[in-house]
Amino acid sequence: MTCPLCGQDVLRAGVTTFVADASGTVVVVRNVPADVCAECGEAVINEDVAQDLEDLVNDARRSGTESLVRHYQPVAS
Numbered sequence: 001m002t003c004p005l006c007g008q009d010v011l012r013a014g015v016t017t018f019v020a021d022a023s024g025t026v027v028v029v030r031n032v033p034a035d036v037c038a039e040c041g042e043a044v045i046n047e048d049v050a051q052d053l054e055d056l057v058n059d060a061r062r063s064g065t066e067s068l069v070r071h072y073q074p075v076a077s
């Protein structure tokens, strides 16, 4: 897999910290599984994980949460 940012083929399975800051709600999720570029540090999050994160952000917004920090937990399927 090639890095979308620098184009180097050096993505490695790892974890990243996801941060979303919008509409008065800040969401930080640690230990998010991602492919991390060894060259520039760009983290590529797969679609399923991105969807989980989006749901989390939407839930936080809906409930009026000002800030939320948590570790990533895959949604049981």
Ligand SMILES: [Zn+2]
Residues within 6 Å of the ligand: 003, 004, 005, 006, 007, 008, 037, 038, 039, 040, 041, 042
């Ligand atoms: Zn890169």
